Structures are given as structure tokens and as C-alpha cells.
Amino acid sequence: MTSTTNAPAAAPQPGPFDAVMDITPRPPLVFVAGRGSWLTDSEGRRYLDFIQGWAVNCLGHSPRPILDALARQAERLINCSPAFYNDQMIRLSDLLSRHSGLHQVFLANSGAEANEGAIKLARKWGTKYRDGAYEVITMDHGFHGRTLATMSASGKAQWEQLYEPKVAGFVKVLLNDLPAVEAAMTPRTVAVMLEPIQGEAGVFEATAFFLRDLRALTRDRGVLLILDEIQTGIGRTGRLFGFEHAGITPDIMTLAKGLGGGVPLAALVAHQDVCCFDYGDQGGTFCGNPLMAAVGCAVIEEVTKPGFLARVVQAGGYFGDRLHMLSGKRGCGEVRGQGLLLALDLKRDIASQVADLARTRGLLINAPRPDSLRFMPALTVTDEEIDQMIDVLDGVLGDIARG
Numbered sequence: 001m002t003s004t005t006n007a008p009a010a011a012p013q014p015g016p017f018d019a020v021m022d023i024t025p026r027p028p029l030v031f032v033a034g035r036g037s038w039l040t041d042s043e044g045r046r047y048l049d050f051i052q053g054w055a056v057n058c059l060g061h062s063p064r065p066i067l068d069a070l071a072r073q074a075e076r077l078i079n080c081s082p083a084f085y086n087d088q089m090i091r092l093s094d095l096l097s098r099h100s101g102l103h104q105v106f107l108a109n110s111g112a113e114a115n116e117g118a119i120k121l122a123r124k125w126g127t128k129y130r131d132g133a134y135e136v137i138t139m140d141h142g143f144h145g146r147t148l149a150t151m152s153a154s155g156k157a158q159w160e161q162l163y164e165p166k167v168a169g170f171v172k173v174l175l176n177d178l179p180a181v182e183a184a185m186t187p188r189t190v191a192v193m194l195e196p197i198q199g200e201a202g203v204f205e206a207t208a209f210f211l212r213d214l215r216a217l218t219r220d221r222g223v224l225l226i227l228d229e230i231q232t233g234i235g236r237t238g239r240l241f242g243f244e245h246a247g248i249t250p251d252i253m254t255l256a257k258g259l260g261g262g263v264p265l266a267a268l269v270a271h272q273d274v275c276c277f278d279y280g281d282q283g284g285t286f287c288g289n290p291l292m293a294a295v296g297c298a299v300i301e302e303v304t305k306p307g308f309l310a311r312v313v314q315a316g317g318y319f320g321d322r323l324h325m326l327s328g329k330r331g332c333g334e335v336r337g338q339g340l341l342l343a344l345d346l347k348r349d350i351a352s353q354v355a356d357l358a359r360t361r362g363l364l365i366n367a368p369r370p371d372s373l374r375f376m377p378a379l380t381v382t383d384e385e386i387d388q389m390i391d392v393l394d395g396v397l398g399d400i401a402r403g
């Protein structure tokens with residue numbers, strides 16, 4: 001007879017999510033399908049998606065141009081090694097340089113990788129042409145990715161003590177504070193790097209005045225201007241690139257998110273005078289693969305079609321007006337942002353509660369700060385979907401106010 005007391009404890013049943021590394025508090029939902037502004041979970045529930053993979057799915061979920069590009073290119077060629085040219089790499093590089101006014105493109109797989117490349121390119125340029133200058137001035141509250149160097153470049157307070165020691169050579173100043181940038185410049189300074197709109201920080205814009213003055217200052221001092229357009233690029237603000245609003249051109253720009261419309265694709269785009277990598281300095285197995293590059297071409301062709309960006313401006317204006325009205329009705333604060341990258345100041349630390357309750361009612365929105373909501377719908381969002389989103393949010397804010 002076996003003693004029950006000595007019997008080995010029954011092994012706990014594996015949970016459905018156990019094999020997925022636990023790196024963020026995910027709700028217990030499993031998404032299985034998406035189309036346009038809508039996602040469907042494994043229980044068949046539908047959600048109006050105003051996160052869109054964190055501003056990634058610029059054409060919405062599974063849009064026809066991306067489906068076609070993937071199917072067509074997968075039949076032809078998926079990867080032929082970055083050591084060879086391929087036609088899609090050439091086509092996308094041409095499109096990006098033609099539309100940006102910059103000259104050369106290195107294709108990568110994530111925003112952090114593109115930014116890491118931008119920092120390396122600036123340091124290489126500093127070594128070659130600026131007596132070894134290497135420091136990059138970045139902005140408090142800025143966000144540039146999750147590699148060690150891009151975390152070091154970011155100005156996220158929660159990361160200050162994380163993964164020490166940080167990569168050296170980053171000096172932080174406040175956004176829109178030109179005297180602070182000037183004061184931080186030394187003979188070691190090689191570049192200033194920033195987002196035209198700080199997205200992860202909660203949607204805070206660099207003013208057009210600041211960007212223009214910064215462009216003049218960096219030119220005057222022989223320092224590179226790097227714009228991280230990973231969130232603001234590819235039509236998100238109503239122009240193809242955020243810097244167009246200020247009428248400037250950076251020396252280096254990075255793109256990701258919308259460029260791939262949902263697939264992993266990023267780009268480091270630079271002025272010809274800065275392109276100084278020697279062979280072997282930069283690369284990556286998947287960089288410039290034709291499958292992803294074909295998607296990037298399809299996205300750019302779609303976003304630059306006549307009327308596309310005008311519609312983003314119109315939708316952004318309509319959305320902003322509706323948010324202002326809601327803010328007035330529910331005692332919230334300012335509406336920040338441009339185009340279809342918008343935030344609402346709730347004036348109270350209820351943003352997570354709002355996002356959680358909205359999700360139970362079929363609406364996905366993001367809370368980048370305790371007191372703010374961020375909205376990053378598909379650039380193809382309709383006025384009706386904006387109305388639906390406002391109605392759900394209105395109900396959620398009303399219910400929270402009533403306790």
C-alpha cells in the first residue's frame with residue numbers, strides 16, 4: 001500500500017501561457033485574427049484597435065497591399081543574404097531616399113536596431129572627421145529602443161538603474177530647451193538625437209521653432225542631427241516624415257513601425273556626407289531581405305498615393321475635435337499630438353483603469369503615462385470608427401467618474 005503522505009505532489013498542470021516568457025503584464029486574451037481596425041480573439045470577441053501594434057499597422061490589420069506583396073515576393077525570393085543586392089532592397093532604398101531628400105539606406109529589422117546603427121554611424125563619422133567626437137545629446141523622456149545602447153540613449157527615468165553599467169556617451173537635456181542643448185555641446189559632441197514627437201513619453205511634441213533652431217545650431221557647430229522617426233514616420237503625423245512640418249532635413253533619420261505595416265522592417269537613412277561605414281562595420285543576417293523590403297515598398301506606395309496623407313490630416317482633425325469635446329464633457333485636460341498620433345490628458349492617474357475597462361468593452365487603447373491615454377489607430381481609420389471609439393471611451397470615463 002502506498003502512503004499518500006509520501007506520494008509525490010501532483011505536477012501542476014501547465015497553463016496555456018507558461019511557455020511564453022513573462023516580460024509584461026498581458027491580459028488573458030489570445031488574438032487570432034485581424035482586419036482593418038478590428039481584432040478578433042479566440043472566443044470570437046471583436047475589438048476596435050486604436051493601438052495597432054503600437055503604431056505599427058499603418059494600413060490596419062492584414063491590408064490587401066501587404067498581403068499581395070508578401071504572397072508575390074514569397075513566391076519569387078525570400079532571402080538571398082545581405083552580401084548580395086536584391087531588387088526589393090534597391091527599390092525600397094530608392095523610394096526612401098527619393099522621398100526623404102537623404103541619400104543612402106541601410107535596412108534593418110527593428111527600431112532599436114536602426115537607432116543602434118544611427119549611433120554607430122555618428123560615432124564612425126566622429127572618429128573619421130571630428131577628432132574622435134562620440135557623445136550624443138539626447139532628450140529627457142525620449143525613447144529609442146531596448147538594446148543596451150538605445151536604452152542608454154533613452155531618457156526613461158525607470159531605466160536609470162537598469163542593466164548597469166550603461167553604454168557611455170549620452171548626455172540628456174530637456175526637450176524644446178535650445179540653450180540646454182547649446183550648453184551641453186562640447187568638442188566631444190558628435191550628434192543630437194531626438195524624436196519629433198516623444199511617443200512613449202506620452203505624446204509630447206518638439207516644436208517647429210525648436211527643430212528649426214536645433215537644425216541651425218547643429219549645422220553651425222558641425223554636429224549631426226539624428227531624427228528618430230520610428231513612431232512619427234510613414235504618414236503618422238499627416239506628412240510622410242514628421243520633420244517635414246518644421247521644414248528641415250536631418251542628417252540621419254531612422255524608421256521602423258509603420259514602414260513595415262506590421263512586419264519587422266526598419267531603416268537607417270542618411271545624407272551621403274555621413275555615410276562612412278567601412279566594410280564590416282555594419283550588417284545583419286536579415287537586413288535588407290527581399291520579403292520584408294517588398295512589404296516596405298507596398299506601404300510607401302500606398303501612403304504616397306494621391307489623397308492618402310490628406311485623409312490622415314482630415315481624420316486626425318476630426319479625431320482631435322472629438323477628443324476635445326469629450327475632454328470638455330468629462331473634465332479632462334489637453335489633447336496632444338499631430339495627425340493620428342494623439343494623446344488625451346485625463347488629469348488624474350486613471351489611465352490604466354480606463355484602458356482596462358475599455359478593453360472589456362471591446363476597445364484597445366494605450367496608457368503610456370498614469371494620467372494619459374495614447375491613440376495610434378490605423379491611418380485608414382474611418383470617421384465611424386472614431387465615433388465608436390469616442391462613444392466607448394465616453395461611457396468608460398462616465399462610469400469611472402460615478403465610481
Ligand SMILES: Cc1ncc(COP(=O)(O)O)c(C=O)c1O
Nearest residue numbers: 110111112143144145230231256
Ligand atoms: C521613437 C521610437 N524609437 C525606437 C523604438 C524602438 O523600436 P522597436 O521596438 O522596433 O525596436 C520605438 C518603439 O516604440 C519608438 O517609439
